[in-house]
Structures are given as structure tokens and as C-alpha cells.
Amino acid sequence: MTLPTLPLFVKELGGSDQLIGIIVGIFTFSALLMRPYAGHALESRGRRFVYMFGLGVFVLSVGSFAFVTSIAFLFMMRIVQGIGWGFSTTATGTIATDLIPPKRRGEGMGYFGLSGNIALAFGPSLGLTLVDVITFPQLFLICASGGLIAFILSSTIRYKKVDQSEHKTVAVKFDIFEKTAIQPSMLLFFITFTFGGIATFLPLHAAEKSVAGIESYFLVYAIFLMISRTFAGKVYDRKGHLYVFLPGTVLIFGAMLLLAWLPNTAVMLIAAGMYGLGFGSVQPALQAWAVENAPGNRKGMANATFFSFFDLGIGLGAIIFGQIAFVFNYSFIYVTAAGSVSLSIILYIYLVWKAARSHNRQ
Template sequence: MKETSNSIWTKPFLMAVSNNFFVFLVFYSLLTILPVYVINALQGSEAQAGLVTTVFLISAIIVRPFSGKIIDMIGKKKTLVISVFFFGVSSFFYFMISDFQLLLGLRFFHGIWFSIASTVLVSIAADMIPGHRKGEGLGYFAMSMNLAVVAGPFLSLALIQFIPYSALFLLFAGMMVISFILTFGIQTAEVPAAVTKAVKRLTMKDLFEVRAMPIAFVGFLTAFAYSGIMSFISVYAKSVGLFESVSFFFVVFAAAMLLSRPYTGRLFDQKGPDSVIYPSLFIFAAGLILLSITHSTVILLFAGALIGLGYGALLPSYQTMSIQSAPRERTSHSTATFFIFYDLGIAVGSVLLGLISAGLGFTSLYLISSGVVLLTIFIYKLVSKQSSRTQSQNVEVLEQ
């Protein structure tokens, strides 16, 4: 499928956005509710509750390098249909499993299909967007994930007060049925057969896109800092007596992201990535510093707004740069490479920042996270010089 107009909001793009929303809604819902399920329903320990997330991330990280090769071998459309199907089937089996060991096996299996589905969806969406509007278009696409970050935990924690776990898991499976149906309405741009068959042996080129690694490393550092929000904000809020306000933190976080997204996406396309990334990193760091000294709901929510405004513009900007760093036929590999580093940042950050919080406290955790973001500014400066030369060449290719 070639880009034949300047429109972003085509019917296939809307279906891709909706599909991505359902995948990430189920992902974040399970991420929130499964630790509670392990402790309350399976009578497991807190360590076991943490394992259900760790095992999922491990399988996703292991499979991610192979995602690009898988997509090349069987095509984007088939990869999308198959991965969303098995992601949905996995969601259904939570209803049937009441043994912790089997649950871990299911989480590992589920992580495989999440890794592939999330990679191919970004790759497909990038192909649908006109080259000169990549930043804006991918920003809109990322909004589906941003909405799921808030809607998933809110939905699961709200519903579990009124319905049993089995009904909640069935609801997630039902969402994936809708997602699976939507895959058939998504058009894809396939890699020509000659390109697909050119490499028969598995090589490093099949696993990684080297040209995307510099900006992917910047993504790693940003994800490392953000993992402190994902993993510890609720515990931190409880420790300072603000647990009742933490749900509003995510609402403000999402609102700041969504309200700024159209502007930052257009700014990226018109003025270049530096015009978005530098101020966003500074704002993200400021939000983390403010979070470290939070003692009232007002400060907590203001920190949420700054973090949403700063971090919210970074992920789609990095994704756009990673895609623009390589030719169009390498879109899936660039996307996979970026997510490998991003997933590792979340995983490594959750462990190391957890140790920091245990030894030094949450104030130090968020101050150190802000320091990582400030360091990222200097790393990005080095990356930006190299990326600007490559991107200017590939944007022209993406337009063709």
C-alpha cells in the first residue's frame, strides 16, 4: 500500500489505532490486576506476584529481536492476524488457570505474542502515514497506548470491586475478539519478495537494525527513568499519605499527554526532532524532581502534568526517529530494535530503582531518575548529530 494522500486519519489507520488500543488495554489491565490476583486468589507471596510481570517481560524481550525477521518471512498482515489471535487466546486462558506455575507458563506464552503484535502494529501504522507527517501520525498512534496506560488500570481496579476475577478475564478476552476482527480491515505494505528472500541464514541484520540503535539507546535511558513511575508511584504515594490521589495523577498525566500531542507531532515534522526532544527531556526531569519532594495532592498532580507533557512527547518522537533512521523495507526491524532497548530500560530500571528505593528511599529514587534524564540530554545531543544526516535521506525514501 503506497501513500497516495496527505491524510493520516484513513479507515485502515483508525482500525490500526483501535487494534493497538485493545492490545495495550488488556496488557496494562493484566499488568495491574494479576499481582493482586496472585496474592488474593492464589494465596501467593509478593515475590510471586512480581514474577507474573517479570516472566512476561522476559519472553517479550527474548522474542523482540526476532520480530522483524518473522514479519519479513510471513508478511505484516499475516503476522498481525496470527499474533493478535494468539494474544487473544492467551487472554482467554486466564479464566481457566488457578495454578501459579501454569500461570507463569501462560504469562511467558502471552509475552511472546505481545512482543510480535506491538512491533508489527507500529510498523504497519508507520507505513500508512505520509512521510512528511511521520512525527504527527505516530504521535496520534501512540495516543492509543497512552489512553490504555490510564484506562487499563482504572478499568481493572474499578471492576474487580463488583465482579469476580473470572468475569474480568472473560471481559479481556472479549476485547481481544473485537481486536482480532479489526485486523482483517487493516491494509498493509508488504516487503517485496526479492527483499524477503535475499537473506536465508539468520544474521545480526535479521535481529537488529544497527542504524536505529543510537536513538534506541536514548529510549533505553528514558524508559529506565520512567520505570520508577510505572513500578513505584502507587507505593510512593501511599508512603506520603497521598494514595487516594494517585489515580488522579494518571488522569492528569494522560490529559497533559493528549492535549499536547497534536502540537508536538506537528512541531516534530516542521521544525525537526530537536525542537521537541530537548524541551521534553527538561520538562520530564523537572517533573521527576518535583515528584521527589511531593507532600500534597496539588504538587503530586502538577508533577503528573509535567511528566505527562515531557515523557508523552518523547516515545513517539523516538519511534519516528528510529523508523526514519533506516530504509522503508527495514521499518519492522527498526521498530523491533527500538522496543528491545525500551523494554530493557523498563526491566532494568524496575530492578535497580527498586534497590535504590529500598536502600535510600523514594526521594532519592526520583532524584536519581531525574539525573538519568538530564544525562540523556547530553547523550541525545551526540545521537542527534548522527541521526540528522540519515533521516534527511530516508524521509525522501519514505515519501516514495
């Protein structure tokens, strides 16, 4: 709910496009810094502690937005929000991995990812609708109450106990990522780079182009996201990431070009469907890939690595796109985003070729 409305709030406080990008981006950078600590804490302090601590910090920080009167205070609380987000989202991915049978990991991560992505799809539409009829402080208090419900429900989960693992956790100096998760996480970075442009600047881009129905964009995105979850995970389990990643990224690439063009509402909604179908297919497949090869005592760090690249993509995207909007225009944001998707496709083809070559040698 805050993704498309926070930029409007910054504008109301007198901030520029550059400040919008920085305030949106700093949230993900603070989350990025916390994820390695969260990954280690999952294996030492336990799933429950990390998850509930992260949710608690998140709820308090979002609730504080209702009392913000300056950009400086908002900037500070966005950093705090990122800390809560980093701990809670790293924990959820690991908890889901604990619960899903290994043979159905792609399918299971698809269902798990659906819940968060439905929120990312319907939340912005609801936020944009509410902000026209209520004040920003009221909106932020509603957001905080949603997080409070999550905090209460988190106490009912049966968490895996740390001492049940058959592996021993070994402390490693400067251990900030899981190497087996690097490749899919790098691919994810170039994909989520595009998300920073959509979530942060699409409402402003549509207004500049006099295109109505921005709320409908997120609803259409949600519908096609749900459609992708019905088959993408199963395709991954049966055939592997090759049959999921390339079709998904081609759809995302096309969506970015349509948003750069954006002549009318119909084109915007077509782009929404393409992006929902593409992102909904690619993201859970890459997450399943990231955790499947990690040792049993490194699933937490694998998820931390995966979401660190997720955050880095969104954060850098928001900050860089803010500069692009300031120097050029909103349309150029999505041309740049299409270039980022192209890099992901090129990198993926290289990784597949490299793996095939290594396999042939063996």
C-alpha cells in the same frame, strides 16, 4: 488495565516487592526476545500473519490470568503474554509506517502513538476502579475480551504485501537489530526505564504515603498526553528532534522528582501532567527518528529494534525498582528514575555534538 492491578494481584497471592518486579519485568524480556523474529517475519511472512498471530497469543495468555492460583503459573503465562506482545506491537508500528506519508511521518506516528498511549493512560484508571468492585478473574476476562475485539478488527486492515517492496530482503546471520535505529532506541531505553517505576509501584507508593486519587493520576496523564499529540509531531517534522526531545525529557525529569517527594494529591497530579506532556512528545519523535533512515526492507527491523529497547527499559526498570523498594523505599525508585532521565539527556547532547562535528568535517 493490568499494569497497576497485576502488582496488587501478586500481593494477594502472597508475593513480595521483589516478585512483583520480576513478574512485571519478565513479560517485557520475553517480548524483547521475540522482536527480532517478528521483524524478519514481517518482511517474509507478511504483516497480517505476524499481527494476528501476536494478538491471538496475547488474548489467550491474558484470559488465562483468570484461572491463575499460583505465582509460578502466573510467571509462566506472563512469558507467553510477552511473546504475543512482542509480535503484535512490532507489527503495528510497521503497519503504521507503511500507511503514513513520509513527509508527515512525525505527525502520523504521533497520532498512531496516541491510540496506544490513551489505552496506557485510561486503562490503569479503569483497572484500579474495577478491581474495587469485581474480582481479579473477572477483571482479567474483561481485559482478554478487549484483546479479542482488537483481533477481530485486525482482519479489516489493508496490509501492505511483502512482494510490493522494491528492496530485496537479505538474510543476515545474527541479524537482531537495525543499526540506523540504535541511537533513538538507546535514548528511549532511559526514558521507558522510568515507566516501569510508575506503572508497577506508584499505586503502592501512593498508598504508603496516604495520598488518595491514584486513579486521577492516570487520567491527568492521559489528558496531557493527548495535548502533546496536537503539536509535538508537527514540531518534529518542521524543526527536528532537538526541539522535541530536550523539553520533553526536562518535563519527565521534573515529574520523577515530584513523585519521589509526593506530599499530597495535588503534587501527584502536577507530576502526571508533566510526565504525560513529556512522554507524549518524546516517544513518537524517537520512533519517527528510528524508522526514517532505515532502508525500505528494514522498516520492520527498525520498529523491532525500537520496541526492543522500549521493552528492555520497562522490564529492567520494574525488576531493579522491585529490588530498590525491597532494600530502600518507594521514594528512592523515583530518584533513581530521575537519574535515568539525566543519562538520556547527557547521551542525547553527546550524539548531537558528535553529529554536528561529523557534519562540519564533511
